[in-house]
Structure formats: C-alpha cells, structure tokens
Amino acid sequence: MNRLAHTVLAAFLVAASPFTSAQTVTVGFGSDVTSLDPHYHIFSPNQNIADHVFNRLIERNDQLRMVPGLALSWRAIDDTTWEFKLRPNVKFHDGTPFTAEDVAFSIERVPTVKGSPGPFTLYTKEIQSVTVVDPLTVRFKTRAPHPLLPNDMAVVPMVSKSAASTASTADFNSGKAAIGTGPYKLSRYVRGERIELARNDAYWGRKPQAETLVFKIMTNDSARVAALMSGDVQVIDAVPVADFKRLSSDANLSLVQRTGTRLMYLYLDQGRDVSPFLSDKDGKPLAANPLKDLRVRQAISKAIDREAIRDKVMEGASKPTGQLMIPGLSGYSEALKVEPVDVAGAKKLLADAGYPNGFNLTLHGTNNRYVQDDQILQAVAQMLNRIGVGVKVEAMPSAVFFPRNNKGDFSVSMSGWSPDSGEASSPLRSFIATPNKDKGYGTLNAGGYSNPKVDALLEKALATIDDAARDKLLQQATEVAMNDKAVIVLHHQVNLWATRKGLKYGGRSDERTYGFDFQINAP
Structure with a gap:
C-alpha cells in the first residue's frame, strides 16, 4: 500500500471512530456534588470527583x-x-x-x-x-x-x-486550593451544573486516555438517558432500571452492571421520647415515641417486602439483605438472613406494643440521589399501610435532605451507605455506634440509636490485631445491631452504567465512575 493510501486509511479510521485519545469525554453524572473540598463531606459523589x-x-x-x-x-x-x-x-x-x-x-x-x-x-x-x-x-x-x-x-x-494551609472550603470550590497529586487537575466547577477536569500529564501513575473529562450534573433520569442517546454525553451512571433492558438492546451502547456495596436502609428515631413526625390515627402528636419499642421496629421490618421492591421497583437491580455488608467483605454474617414479609406477625407485634390500630408517621428521603429512591419510599409507605401504619412521604433533593437528616430532624428516613473502608466497622462506627465526639463515633447516627453491647463489640474489634478475630467481632456486633433493629436494612444496589460505542468502563462495586479507567476505542 502506498503512502497516499496509508494516509487516506488513517484519516478514515479517525473519522469513523467515535473517540480519539485526546478527545473530551463527558459523563452524565446522576448525583449532585456539594463541594470539591475533599475533607468537607463523606458523600460518595463528592469523593468520586475528588478521587x-x-x-x-x-x-x-x-x-x-x-x-x-x-x-x-x-x-x-x-x-x-x-x-x-x-x-x-x-x-x-x-x-x-x-x-x-x-x-x-x-x-x-x-x-x-x-x-x-x-x-x-x-x-x-x-x-x-x-x-x-x-x-x-x-x-x-x-x-x-x-x-x-x-x-x-x-x-x-x-x-x-x-x-491549603489557610484555605477554606470555598477556596477548594473555586479551584484556588484544589491542588492535588491525582491524574486530573480541576479546570472549572459550577455548582449543580458541571465539573471540568484536565489530564495531569505529570501524574505519577498510569496515564489516563481521556485528555479532558466533563462531569455534567444530571440528576433527572430521563434527561441523563436522552443525553446518552443523543451523544451529548458518552457515559452515564445510575442507569434508570426501567430503561436498562431497552438500552441494552441498542447496538450503539454498552451496559455494565456490578453488585454494589451501597446499602439502602431506614433510620428510626430511637433517641427521643417524643418524635416530631409521629401522630395517632387522628393526627394528634404522640405523647410517647413508639419507635423506641423493639416490637414496633420489628413490625416495621416484617411489613416490608424486600423481594417485591427488587422485582417491581428496582426491576431486579437490587439484592435484598438482612445486614450491612455484601458477601466476601469483613463483617458479613452467614447467620443474618433476609427478613421475610409477615403482615400478620407485624400486626400482632404492634398490638402487643400497645398500638392495635397503628399510628401515623412521615417518611422522609431523597428524590434525586439513589436508584429509584422516591419509588422505594412510596413502596415502603404502601407496605406499612397494610399493618395500620399510615405513612406520608416527603421526598426532597439530596442537598436539602442530608443537612436536615444528619441533624436528626426526622422521625423515619431512608438513606444509603457505601463502606469506603471495605468492612463493617465503617457503617457500625458512622451510623450505628452511640454518638461520641471524642471517639468520632456515630457522626451520622440520625436515629439516635444506642446499644452498649454493640459499642463494646465494636471497640474490641477496633483494637484487635488478628484479622480473623476482628472479623468475628464485627460479625457479632452486626448481628446484635440487626436483631435490635438499629436500622431497617432493605437491599444493596446493583450498580448500572451505560457507555457509547467506542468507550469501555468496567464499573466498580463502590458505584464510582472513574474517568481515569475509561478505555477509549475499546472493542
């Protein structure tokens, strides 16, 4: 083949390929980011970008x-x-x-x-x-x-x-102090809109293929899918489960799914004698907090059909669970099974606790953070209605929900947690251990749960050098907390991504979308 033919063929291949090594890759990012200060907020979207x-x-x-x-x-x-x-x-x-x-x-x-x-x-x-x-x-x-x-x-x-010695969080958001050692440099951050990153060609590690990354904040599922279909973005995370089958049949797209560590669960206010969003069946505030009674917490758990949520709400993209961790991670207990739905048993427990006619509550949560979050809230509400617990759902943007939830404003709320440390001490320390500022425990314990036995097992685990012995202690702490209904666990999310043809991403069990792992012009 002569030189002219080589030139023509090379030009054709570049034109036919949807990406080049220097091209910008745009991600439709399904969650808002609250700050680019990497120490500001233990919040997966923030950490995803910070990484x-x-x-x-x-x-x-x-x-x-x-x-x-x-x-x-x-x-x-x-x-x-x-x-x-x-x-x-x-x-x-x-x-x-x-x-x-x-x-x-x-x-x-x-x-x-x-x-x-x-x-x-x-x-x-x-x-x-x-x-x-x-x-x-x-x-x-x-x-x-x-x-x-x-x-x-x-x-x-x-x-x-x-x-960063004198920098504020605002200085990181402006880019002034956002000086890291990572594979990308911050070019621009527009709160609620986009984050633009430029490749760090002096990076100490493996050089990413994409020269520029743009994370477009797109919390609306339909808009995110439409942007992928039109080619406005080349990758989306948190693929809406209702669209997964349709998108997987498109020859121009690739779909990825990984069982994730993200636990979805309900906080129950157990720390206050009177809780603000509970009332009797006539709408009058309750003089005593029923959520402090284990029988009431057990009734709420028994009323929830986790398999129905998986099949009808999540369309298969969840793994019902009875504990904090997924198999294979430290603290996972074989003894903890998924709680079967038991409406009759739940009603009996409520009656035994002194609430034969049930009571009313408001269930708070997000409508733009987790997969099908607002639909899960509605499904849980319907399930609780069957045992006489009247539920009003109030779903709100994550930027509004989390500051309030972390302060303990609500009586019952739904949240999610992915254990960054890869073992059960992460959720146990953060939202189950008795709040203790000196030890850094219970920093996100919105329900005010406290159990000295859980705390003692956790403390012992955290001081145990032997890995196997520590794992056993974390299992025991988890078993005590789950049997005591410290929180009501629902499921672990199955993480879903979609990419345009020519770009490959393997996905991660911690649900993060890492642009430095994108493979461009991959088969």
Whole structure:
C-alpha cells in the first residue's frame, strides 16, 4: 500500500471512530456534588470527583482491596504505632513535591473543616499524633491499638500543605486550593451544573486516555438517558432500571452492571421520647415515641417486602439483605438472613406494643440521589399501610435532605451507605455506634440509636490485631445491631452504567465512575 493510501486509511479510521485519545469525554453524572473540598463531606459523589484530583495513601481497586497509593508500604511498629513509606518523586499539580509534611497537614486539617455535614473525623479520631520521620516516612501514633488505620487511610485524601494551609472550603470550590497529586487537575466547577477536569500529564501513575473529562450534573433520569442517546454525553451512571433492558438492546451502547456495596436502609428515631413526625390515627402528636419499642421496629421490618421492591421497583437491580455488608467483605454474617414479609406477625407485634390500630408517621428521603429512591419510599409507605401504619412521604433533593437528616430532624428516613473502608466497622462506627465526639463515633447516627453491647463489640474489634478475630467481632456486633433493629436494612444496589460505542468502563462495586479507567476505542 502506498503512502497516499496509508494516509487516506488513517484519516478514515479517525473519522469513523467515535473517540480519539485526546478527545473530551463527558459523563452524565446522576448525583449532585456539594463541594470539591475533599475533607468537607463523606458523600460518595463528592469523593468520586475528588478521587480524580487527589490521592490517598492507600487506594482501593475495583474489588475494594487495598493497594499502594501515595504510600508504597505500611507496617505496624508496635500496637499503637504505624509507619508509612511514601512514594518518591510525586508532585502536586503546581509542581511542589509531595512529602510527609503534607500527610501530617492533611490529617490535622480534617477536624478543622467548618460546616461539614458529614465529617471525616470518623477516620482520624483514633490518631493521637503524626510524626514526620523524614520527607518520605511518616508515623501515626494511635490512642489505643488500632489495626484498621490502613483502612482509614484508604479514605482520607491528601492535600497540599502549601496550597491549603489557610484555605477554606470555598477556596477548594473555586479551584484556588484544589491542588492535588491525582491524574486530573480541576479546570472549572459550577455548582449543580458541571465539573471540568484536565489530564495531569505529570501524574505519577498510569496515564489516563481521556485528555479532558466533563462531569455534567444530571440528576433527572430521563434527561441523563436522552443525553446518552443523543451523544451529548458518552457515559452515564445510575442507569434508570426501567430503561436498562431497552438500552441494552441498542447496538450503539454498552451496559455494565456490578453488585454494589451501597446499602439502602431506614433510620428510626430511637433517641427521643417524643418524635416530631409521629401522630395517632387522628393526627394528634404522640405523647410517647413508639419507635423506641423493639416490637414496633420489628413490625416495621416484617411489613416490608424486600423481594417485591427488587422485582417491581428496582426491576431486579437490587439484592435484598438482612445486614450491612455484601458477601466476601469483613463483617458479613452467614447467620443474618433476609427478613421475610409477615403482615400478620407485624400486626400482632404492634398490638402487643400497645398500638392495635397503628399510628401515623412521615417518611422522609431523597428524590434525586439513589436508584429509584422516591419509588422505594412510596413502596415502603404502601407496605406499612397494610399493618395500620399510615405513612406520608416527603421526598426532597439530596442537598436539602442530608443537612436536615444528619441533624436528626426526622422521625423515619431512608438513606444509603457505601463502606469506603471495605468492612463493617465503617457503617457500625458512622451510623450505628452511640454518638461520641471524642471517639468520632456515630457522626451520622440520625436515629439516635444506642446499644452498649454493640459499642463494646465494636471497640474490641477496633483494637484487635488478628484479622480473623476482628472479623468475628464485627460479625457479632452486626448481628446484635440487626436483631435490635438499629436500622431497617432493605437491599444493596446493583450498580448500572451505560457507555457509547467506542468507550469501555468496567464499573466498580463502590458505584464510582472513574474517568481515569475509561478505555477509549475499546472493542
């Protein structure tokens, strides 16, 4: 073939391909982002974006197993001292070197972030001090034996001391302080609209294929699907389950599904003697809070048909559960099964608790955060109605819901949690343990649940070095909490993505959409 023919063929291949290595890839992102300050809010959409700009000492692969990140190795020197050896020759986006000083600063910054609706202190409270041994060695002294420190360090992003020493959350949102070591640099952030990222060609790790990434905030399912079909975006996450079969038959699209770690559950107000959104059947406020009675919590759980939610609401895209974790992760218990629906048993429990005619409640939740969230709320309401519990549903945008929910404003609410640390201490510490600011426990315990037995098992687990023994303790803590109905668990989401032809993404069990893993012009 002559040179002219080669040139013509090359031009044809570029024109026929939907992507080139330097082209912008646009993602239809199904959730809003509340901030680009990586320490502001333990909120998966925020972390998803932050993971492109910032790194952690330890990263997690798509199976949530820990792998070296900014730290090449880590070891316990004694029961309360961990040493991390840092990766050499890593630079921040502004060219300054990443050192142990930045690690110490990042840990110290976490509790100082103002106005956080979900603080990262959950993962730093056990650290008593941080010692810079040399530029590439850092040591953490913990208050007590804390074998899960590496898991915690797989959650907390590292920021630049020089760029962020006096920075506010607003400075990160503007881009001024959003200087990380990650595969992409922040170009632009428009709250509620879009995040634009440019490839960091000096990145220490594997170079991403896409030169530019745009995450368009598209919380409306129909709009997100329409944008994919038109080619306005090349990837969407949180594929609406009602559209999954239709989209999977389109030759121009590829569909991906992965069983996820995202747990959907109901908070029940168990901390107050009188709860604001409960009333009798005549609409009068209840003088006592029925949710403090285990029999009432059991009745609510028995009334919920999780398999019907899977089949009729989620269209198969959920795994009904009776516990916090999915199989294969630490803290999963074989003893905990999915609770079968039992309307008659639920009614009897209510009567035994002194509510033979039931009562009324308002069920709060989001309408733009989780897969089919508002439909799940409606389904749960109908199921509770069958046992005499009248339910009014109030669904709202996540930006409105979470600040209120995290303050404990509601009586019953639905939320979701994905364990960043890959084991059961994450949900146990965050929304089941008795709130304790000194220990960083219960930071998201909106229901005010408290059980000393759960707390004791959790504390013992967090101080147990042996992995198998710790796993057993986490199982036991989970079993006590689930049998006590600390929360009412519903299901784990099945994560769904769709991509245009020519772009491949394997998906992740933690539901994150990582542009640096996109394969362009993939078969």
